[in-house]
Amino acid sequence: MHLSHDPEAPAAEQITFDDFLKADIRIGTIIAAEEFPEARKPSYKLRIDFGPAIGEKKSCAQIAANYNLDELVGRQVAAVVNFPPRQIGPAMSEVLTLGFADQSGDVVLFAPDVKVPDGSRLF
Template sequence: MHATHDPAALPAPEIAFDDFLAVDIRIGTIVAAEPFPEARKPAYKLTIDFGGTIGMKRSSAQITEHYTCAELPGLQVAAVVNFPPRQIGRFMSQVLTLGFPDADGKVVLFHPGMPVPNGGRLF
């Protein structure tokens, strides 16, 4: 999660269905979470397994308010896997892990209500 979003913001402009299809959102399982003390905003470094064709990817996620590094491994999360990698300090974030703001604007990870196969694409 790289940007702070205003929960009261107006809806985004209408887009074509093909625009939605261009964003590749996949499910993966967090296999490791580490502190990221050199990040400007509190964050963790995540390693996420997206299965066969995509494999392991890394992500910086500003999720320290609701999660500890110890509880994250094993949690399935959704991420955009086709944005270009983003350099954050000396860390290369390869995917954008998705979440929603709580009432205070703190990130709550977006994840399925039951286990699904890693690599599955959102539709």
């Protein structure tokens, strides 16, 4: 399956509601962010707090084009928390932080309009 970032791409093939529920998408608050110079695209290493049930997780996110490190700590983000960990160069990414491509193809983070409890699940 190839995912396109092209806004003109047709919708993906239909899935069932049960398929959707398999993806555990939660809100967490970024508690630490640092440079990730070893990444191929401008990226940061994030530590995100998903509340007491899930705890803190690490993520490698290609968001350096649109965000400065100093504006990330304290920001809420959405992430898939039930993918297996993935090695990204020398770092381990435990969750997939979610975003959308802007007009330049750079990532814009996906987050709620208002603060919600860390660990809240998308439904």
